[in-house]
Amino acid sequence: MKKIKKHFLSNADILIFFFSVLFFDYFFRNQLGMSSANAKVIFVNIFTAILLSSFMFLMGQKTRLTYGIVLMSMMALLCFCQNLHYNYFSTFFSFSKASILKEFFQVKNEATGKLTLDLFGYFLPLIPFILINLFKGKQYKYNYILRICITSFLCILSLACLFLTFSNYPENIKKSESDSYLYHTLYNKVRAVDRLGLYSYTIKDAQLTLNHKIENTDEQKTMIDLYIEEHGYVSEPNDYTGIFKGKNLILILCESLSTIVIDEELTPTLYMMKTQGINFDNHYAPVYQSATADSEFISLTSQIPSIDNGPLAYDFYENTFPSALPQLFREIGYSANSFHSFKKEFYNRETLHYTYGFTYLYDWVDLNLEKRPEFVEAYNWIHDRELFTKALEATNENATEPFFDFFISVSGHVPYVRERYELEYDLWQTIVLHGEAGEEYSTEALCYLAAQKTLDSGLEILIEDLTKTGQLENTVIAVYGDHYPYGLTKSATKELFTDLKNDYEIYKVPFIIWTPSLENTTTIETVTSTYDIMPTLCNLFDINLNGHLITGRDALSDKDGLVIFEDRSWLNDRAYYNATKGTVIKLDPSITDDEIEEINNKVFEEIQISQNILTSDYFAEKN
Template sequence: MGLPYARLVFHIASFIYLEMLFRIWIFRSLLGIGTLYSVLFAIPAGTLVYILSSVFKERVNRVLSWVVIVIYTLPYAVQVVYYSVFRTFLSLYSVTGASQVLQFWQQILIAIVKSLPILIPMSVPLVFMLVFGMKGFSFFRLPPRLLAISCGGTAVLHFLPVLVMCGTGQGVYTPYDLYFRTPAPELSMQKLGMLTSMRLDLKRLVFGFPSESDDGEPPLKDSTAQNEPEESEPPVVPVDVPIYKPNIIDIDFDRLTDNEKDKTLLKMHQYFSQVEPTMENKYTGMFKDCNLVFITAESYSHYAIDKDLTPTLYKLANEGFRFHNFYNPAWGVSTSDGEYVACTGLIPKSGVWSFFRSAENWLPFTMGNQLSSLGYSTRAWHNHTYSYYKRDVSHPNMGYIYKGVGNGLEIKKSWPESDLEMIDVTTPEYINNEKFHVYYMTVSGHLNYSFTGNYIAAKNRELVESLPYSEACKAYLACNIELDRALELLITRLEEAGVADKTVIAMSADHYPYGLSLKDIGELAGHKIETNFELYKSSFILWKKGMEPVDIHKPCSSLDIIPTLSNLFGLKFDSRLLMGRDILSDSPPLVIFSNRSWITDKARYNAPKGRVENLIDTDLPEDYVKSINKMINNKFLYSSYILDNDYYRHVLPPED
């Protein structure tokens, strides 16, 4: 007969132990309010597990006690392995796509091996139960009266940390805000713990998402702009100065508001009617009637640009628009969310596959839908499995005839597949069209970065062998040589067809090269990488043959690509309905990261640390940080509303 309540203490201690291991491994620290909440929520969790394994006969309880340890240890292990690969956390919704992820079983196996230093300690509670607990613990069935008392006690223990939250502030990104309103996975993991974050993810997946911190206030007007002195009289504008109009579509929001009965749609009409639009500018229509090749390049970054190694990338990056402060934030669903941001100008919704979810929605501002309505032929390709991330349903909805490996794109079977081959076999399908727009999602830059198991890296190994880098860095560059050669062939084909001077190439990455360790990235950068901002700095290529180079120093991101391209092509679009901003407009910059950090022309805000860095010589305007946080919360919220409510169909219904 074992100690009567030792098993209760064991389960509570196991949860606390796993939370602390997870926190140390992922966040490298136990300092912070998150440690307190991890402990407080671990107590009722351990108590509940004890109760569940104490309601049956002793033999069943004995087996059940071992099984539940496996069940509650597994999520910690899975998150650690997933984070080691993608540098973000796994949502429960993404588990539905696990069969697709198994295509990369070799990468998963490598990640498991690399994570053994933390996975082995995580198995300690399981081993302890098998070796000592089965004999040393008591597994008696709880009497009904004691069971009822235990359940009541568990409820009280659960509400204790909730009461602490209520008494310690309810502002933006506080534990209270993350628990009740704002679904921000990274901040939640850090400030509430893994267990609570996963529980909230499950709750939101089943019952829907909260309304974040929307309070019905109108959107803030250009909080990122410089304060302008008031003028008693309107300024006199010289006759030779062009007058620019706002990039908006005539939407009767007053009528929509008066006739709307749905509360969410009513809030959306009120919100978007007051959003500050971006203005036309001297670049409006610069690319009007040009062809467009739009590329999302797997794990591409500015580290891949080299005058000798990747001369075409170097040419495109330096002879077109040169964006010196472009960022490519990583989002929750890796490549798919990265594509979604670049192709729609919207922020992905946390906890779901936003691109797949958007497949039933009307997306009038994707380049495919905008240009196809003007008579362009519009096609898209991906040189890996055509249905991966459900692209076979999301990409046709953007206005493209879509092909991938398995539904029409015939290329050599390898891992990863060749970008060069994809360009070679697809250009004949459109190069002679009068006007064309094509979209490519490449794959040659995919991890793992080694010369064994990566066909592209091995193929180009000789070209990087003499470089003074580690194998991972050399393999990464070798993979991007394939992208460089693909672009070289593309330009050659455009030249041969006589359309190079009227074709625009726009290219950004889906995410930073997370297949490289921080040490590897620092090796390419030549210094240790700052991980909240600098890690996501990247390259946006926007080039047309013969154009004069234009240097752009304002901070910008992949969220800004769609409004920027729409303005350059002189398209009719409504900038109020997009979350990004035309980079070339006079609108103040705003770079938004998935963890709710941000960069403007005045400051940088590190949300996990709650730290503000002033970038100007004077003090920040009063409540500046608070107002930007509010603006960003609204963008996350209303972007998810657009996805959930098919909002564009309500305000801009398709003509057919």
């Protein structure tokens, strides 16, 4: 018994390490509500644990301790970061996104609201591992040949089993149901982690990133040619065609703006624009890997951003986008400039906006936006009224009419805290309406509402300034939310979004077009998305898009709308298909399974073509 105890204690740290590897994935899946009974995932986890544990037989006591601490810390950190990323973006991080990590560290305060105590549970296995190494006594020394044999056997066994697993995922004609296609492309990150496991996902993601090669084949370009020939945009004139021809356009991307904030008392300017303008009441903003930057790209080009590769802002900023809205407006004699009350290098806008065709991007330095001494970058934000006022001044000083201005607001950004001095007045007014924290809403929820009220007061000032300069009657203002407020904590989200019947409804954001000269108020009830903004505006301003590759459509036409999400999920007026779960919500009972599968295939094909267009810079050669 003493000998058995001696052997057991000598290798107890290996057992703790082995079970810790299993624990990380089990705890991870439990945290995210994923099934822990997936046989393939369990199989991969066991043999991953065997493989990593086997090397410890070759090590001395101190080396084992160092190896275990380093590897367990890395695995705990992997789970911690992926869990936090999922809590924030509802998807998982990929190594291909490494180029936007610097953006995260600039706005690192965003993540603090998603930090919860249970996330630190991933580091708990380190405690027994360290303790057993400190108190187990002297490590029993085995014959070196025996240790080599044990390690070799376990490595070969585990590697063979893992190889057989990775190379034998089941095929399916339907890509949406094929685990093999899912493993080899990781096209749906959440589905991949759920069905294949975090370890399989991480290994494959690293392999795809390291071995990534952009192939610009003639066959690829021929496929794109044929696709555009078959699916090229065809304009259909309607009662709205050209009604704003020759007018100025101010397009405003509104940070984290949701439909829940539009209220006659809280946001009277937005409410006025909604009830007296063209309101798209069933509008959705899908979120992609670069969030706001991708929403900009979609709204300005009506094309699908980078999904399978790195961020568009850093991997494809030199591409050619001939259908981008600023380019099209400049071709008909407009000036086109963009304005942002933050630094222009964020998301590489200083280059990307010129690629879109803007003449100049004005940032907070160009606009001389003053900051109080207590201003904390990416914590406090420049008030939107300051941005709008300065932007209009710059336009009137440097541009000729007609003009197209693109404003990127920031007031609605996280964090939603009382310490943000720029929210002070709007927060006070919000409290007058809803009471102090705890009466109707928490502090976080109140500050989110106040942040959007700040946008509203900025719009009020913009309309006043346009009136003073005599430009209001000849100017169209279009506002839209870039994405839902994913920076809110779970508790604040539940407080504010109380009427959601289905998960996808949280992606609903405003899209409103207003000008005082509109004769009739219009409400569009059909499903629209960020993809529809560009072709809708082109129709209103009589810009011809015939033959262009456009993912969206004129939302004022009779064409059917389709929202395409990053994970290949989709929504139209008849159904919502969740590609991650493989489930369907039929909004129209008459839609058939064949019709759903047909849309699935269309979404897969359109995303594949769009990714090929980006990687080949297809339009550079054509233009």
